[in-house]
Amino acid sequence: MVELIHTLADHNDDVNCCAFSSSLLATCALDKTIRLYFLSDFTEVPYSPLKFHTYAVHCCCFSPSGHILASCSTDGTTVLWDTQNGQILAVMEQPSGSPVRVCRFSPDSTCLVSGASDGTVVLWNAQSYKLHRCASVKDGSLVACAFFPPGNLFVTGSSCGDLTVWDDKMRCLHSEKAHDLGITCCDFSSQPVPGGERGLQFFQLASCGQDCQIKIWVISFIHILAKIPDQPKQFTENWSEDDVSNWLCAEGLEDLVDIFKMNNIDGRELLNLTKESLADDLKIESLGLRSKVLRKIEELRTKVKTLSSEIPDEFICPITRELMKDPIIASDGYSYEKEAMENWISRKKRTSPMTNLVLSSVILTPNRTLKMAIDRWLSETHQK
8 A cells, every 4th residue: 555645845946866864854956955854753853954965966865874965966075964953073175076967875873974076985984074085987977875784885886887896995996887878876785595505594685776777785794894805904804704704715715713703703813723723623624625724814914914014094195196206295284195195275165175174375385294105115015
């Protein structure tokens, strides 16, 4: 049975998006506003409509807790609102200044993704309101986004029809043409597919396109992670017992899942396993199987050692997310690549890329100390 129970007609232009929290309904429109309604009786909350954006609002979404509402607009900003009082918590400007078409919170509310018309995608820290990582797709506008339910990955969809899988370091893990005439929406199932391989979690992803098609995809968390080169040491050390089980299955060692779980082997324990502990503690009798496990563990240890050659975060420009060649200090106290910051300011942006506060000055001072540290790190790296 389907029954219409209410009609809302407060916007005075096309309504682009709606979103539910446990107690509220949010809507946004071409009229530059966001409106909030109580679910109990669909009356508008006292502080609605929310006004800040200077152009059309394309998307709005609640954080999982419902305490924060995000909205994004043609004006190139993503705004975070306190749903208790309608106050603005943060205004986050897309680094490129391009119209922002989509925004989504991570399942744990710690991150927010914003995708823009020029193909740039930004991962924001939703607690500090600072830019964390930035990347871009080759073609088209980003119009859709969905987080993998465990929260480690997210997918974007473009107007050119490409689906792209990203990790939390903004590394592109997978990309393919999904729809010939562009993607309009995508979303993950909230629960894993039942009856999957032991120790592996598969989630369904639905993508909708302008080709009149809806496509259903199956994505495996561990299979995606297997494509990531040089996993950081702390990632492996922080593996849970389930992560270790997933790794065993991905390496063709699914017969050992129950043994490892029975002995509570997590990431730290995994890296410390030896041929003696495999035989004496885990009671793995087959010499060939023990040898295979040790080879795979040694591969993990090798990846761990690459951590020392990774670029330190303080050497990476917050705008380009690349190693700085000519670092400068801006009036916000942060260091940036000189050319990137000059381009930022030349687009008449007088706000900090990191804090979104107005810069007290546009003077850029060479950071010679940082430059020397980068040069020294490069020299040491090349000698290894």
